[in-house]
Amino acid sequence: MGVDVPGLAAVVVFYVFILVIGIWGSRKSKKVEKTCADSKSEVTIVGGRNINALVGVFTMTATWVGGGYIMGTAEAVYSPTQGLIWAIGPPAYVINLFLGGLFFAKPMRSKRYVTMLDPFQNRYGNVFTATLLLPALVSDILWVACILAALGGTMSVILGLSSAISIVISAAVSIIYTFLGGLYSVAYTDIIQLVFIFVSLWLCIPFLLLSPAVTDISPTTHLNQSSGHSWLGELELADAGKWADDVLLLALGGLAYQALYQRILSAASSAQAQVTCFAAAGTIFIMGIPSVVIGVVAASADWNQTEYGLPPPFERGDAGKILPLALQYLTPTWVSVLGVGSVAAAVMSSMDSVLLSSASMFTQNIYKTTLRKQASERELQWVIRLSVLLVGLAGTGLAFGDDSVFALWILSGDLVYCLIFPQLVCVLHCRCANTYGAISGYVVGLLLRLMSGEPVLGIPPLLLYPGWREENGVVTQHFPYRTLAMLSSVLSVAAVSWLMELVFSKQLIPQSWDILRVFEEKIETEGEEIPVHCEDDDSARNTKF
Incomplete structure (x- = not known):
């Protein structure tokens, strides 16, 4: 032509x-x-x-x-x-x-x-x-x-x-x-x-x-x-x-x-x-x-x-x-x-x-x-x-x-x-979200996605979900594995953030273990605790990493 x-x-x-x-x-x-x-x-x-x-x-x-x-x-x-x-x-x-x-x-x-x-x-x-x-x-x-x-x-x-x-x-x-x-x-x-x-x-x-x-x-x-x-x-x-x-x-x-x-x-x-x-x-x-x-x-x-x-x-x-x-x-x-x-x-x-x-x-x-x-x-x-x-x-x-x-x-x-x-x-x-939770959620989402494989890129799956099929040597997942990775990431961010805030606020582990300096001492102002690094009303109570 x-x-x-x-x-x-x-x-x-x-x-x-x-x-x-x-x-x-x-x-x-x-x-x-x-x-x-x-x-x-x-x-x-x-x-x-x-x-x-x-x-x-x-x-x-x-x-x-x-x-x-x-x-x-x-x-x-x-x-x-x-x-x-x-x-x-x-x-x-x-x-x-x-x-x-x-x-x-x-x-x-x-x-x-x-x-x-x-x-x-x-x-x-x-x-x-x-x-x-x-x-x-x-x-x-x-x-x-x-x-x-x-x-x-x-x-x-x-x-x-x-x-x-x-x-x-x-x-x-x-x-x-x-x-x-x-x-x-x-x-x-x-x-x-x-x-x-x-x-x-x-x-x-x-x-x-x-x-x-x-x-x-x-x-x-x-x-x-x-x-x-x-x-x-x-x-x-x-x-x-x-x-x-x-x-x-x-x-x-x-x-x-x-x-x-x-x-x-x-x-x-x-x-x-x-x-x-x-x-x-x-x-x-x-x-x-x-x-x-x-x-x-x-x-x-x-x-x-x-x-x-x-x-x-x-x-x-x-x-x-x-x-x-x-x-x-x-x-x-x-x-x-x-x-x-x-x-x-x-x-x-x-x-x-x-x-x-x-x-x-x-x-x-x-x-x-x-x-x-x-x-x-x-x-x-x-x-x-x-x-x-x-x-x-x-x-x-x-x-x-x-x-x-x-x-x-x-x-x-x-x-x-x-x-x-x-x-x-x-x-x-999520007001409680902090750096520890964010990192855990990122890692969980990334690992689950990578282990699920990707046929377009030729990446074989390490995790086989219910309903998977193999055609011409290529495995395809028919389970909503991306959504599972997304939801797992959200839950990880929320759960780990809440848990870390709990253990540090209750002093269940020493403050020195806060390696990311997320939970620093708070300033008492008129009977209300205000985070040192809080810049606006929806900022998290943690230091920037």
């Missing part, structure tokens, strides 16, 4: 337009830096905390609606081994944002934090905070790889362009405007990208439904056609644990992403931050509907009537590219080019957010507080930019050659769900 020159030209024009908007956003950022009371680095990270509600909803939605969301949902619906019941992205993200608005937006925004790691730094100190950055960084890099792999597959199918070239160009555009303008560039480009995704994907739907190769999309009439399966899918009792684990991973694990809190913390108030979450929950669900329809159409199509022919995509190992394949072979050329643009927009709208979130955490919580406490604002700005570049390059390097976008999408949330989410729940909502 040759390169589709007109289609490629259209995509290039779109990329140039996005880059121009990003550069314009960087100029807006520089203007805000001159008038805002916050430091320049904080303007880059949280936009001066004056992002209006409408822009907030757009950028929040665009962050979650990435290549993994669009292509992963279509892949799940189409796949004979999954189906609609396994298209968990839209409902899981709705739950995610509702919970974020109810339980996390207000505690975070009311304290005027700059990043998700600030509450950990305030309570536990720099060393433990640095250990939390690692899983967050790995997860962000995997997320970048996921969305870039989605774009590479799309452009190679529809435009005939090399997947590697597509990945490199898209990554370069996102890195450049995020490098230049921080959150303002990200937010303003998100608006354009989200509008384009919405219009182009919904425009594709009528053409897909009217394709001659698609005669009936009811879930039972196409069972004997080339796809050979029902797009509804089945959820057997033996798979219920795995299904629940995946849903909870996306719904709860998504609450442990800096990209979420970057938008929450950029809102003008706590109330606006909550409204942004609730409104984005609705728009994210709407944005997932076209992907579901595309998966349904692809599962119902008679591929023998198209130029693609038989065997169908799943039998050729092309299920991960089902969205671009459906657009390429079931719609007119100009419509499929619009589809490419929608995936490109989705990729860049998520990638820029991920790049900025990782750079923000490293700069604010590691470089500024530990490595270079006297760093100037100009220096911090350059650290953010270099971090954006390095994370982008790392994610780009991992994007080549992965066939399943859905697998990378799930894996990207794995570590934050098992390690960071339990810690975030405890640091915000």
Whole structure:
């Protein structure tokens, strides 16, 4: 297949337009830096905390609606081994944002934090905070790889362009405007990208439904056609644990992403931050509907009537590219080019957010507080930019050659769900949580997750839970092992924190054994004990580690 020159030209024009908007956003950022009371680095990270509600909803939605969301949902619906019941992205993200608005937006925004790691730094100190950055960084890099792999597959199918070239160009555009303008560039480009995704994907739907190769999309009439399966899918009792684990991973694990809190913390108030979450929950669900329809159409199509022919995509190992394949072979050329643009927009709208979130955490919580406490604002700005570049390059390097976008999408949330989410729940909502409990919870969550294995990475399990299966020498767990690791981590944090406070407050063990200096002498003030290092009303009673 040759390169589709007109289609490629259209995509290039779109990329140039996005880059121009990003550069314009960087100029807006520089203007805000001159008038805002916050430091320049904080303007880059949280936009001066004056992002209006409408822009907030757009950028929040665009962050979650990435290549993994669009292509992963279509892949799940189409796949004979999954189906609609396994298209968990839209409902899981709705739950995610509702919970974020109810339980996390207000505690975070009311304290005027700059990043998700600030509450950990305030309570536990720099060393433990640095250990939390690692899983967050790995997860962000995997997320970048996921969305870039989605774009590479799309452009190679529809435009005939090399997947590697597509990945490199898209990554370069996102890195450049995020490098230049921080959150303002990200937010303003998100608006354009989200509008384009919405219009182009919904425009594709009528053409897909009217394709001659698609005669009936009811879930039972196409069972004997080339796809050979029902797009509804089945959820057997033996798979219920795995299904629940995946849903909870996306719904709860998504609450442990800096990209979420970057938008929450950029809102003008706590109330606006909550409204942004609730409104984005609705728009994210709407944005997932076209992907579901595309998966349904692809599962119902008679591929023998198209130029693609038989065997169908799943039998050729092309299920991960089902969205671009459906657009390429079931719609007119100009419509499929619009589809490419929608995936490109989705990729860049998520990638820029991920790049900025990782750079923000490293700069604010590691470089500024530990490595270079006297760093100037100009220096911090350059650290953010270099971090954006390095994370982008790392994610780009991992994007080549992965066939399943859905697998990378799930894996990207794995570590934050098992390690960071339990810690975030405890640091915000468990007043007794202290450094001893946090360390124990981290170790328990990490060990349980590692011992459960990971088929995508080829890591064999040391723990075999009920319902495990072995196929072609690969063991898969069908027990909700990630959720078990997460809950065990939460319980460990709470239990060990309470136990350590009990034994030291009752002097059951000598004060000298407090090697982390968590429980120091307290000052008596007007009959009330006040911790020496308590900075605000929800700070823990312990010294920072």
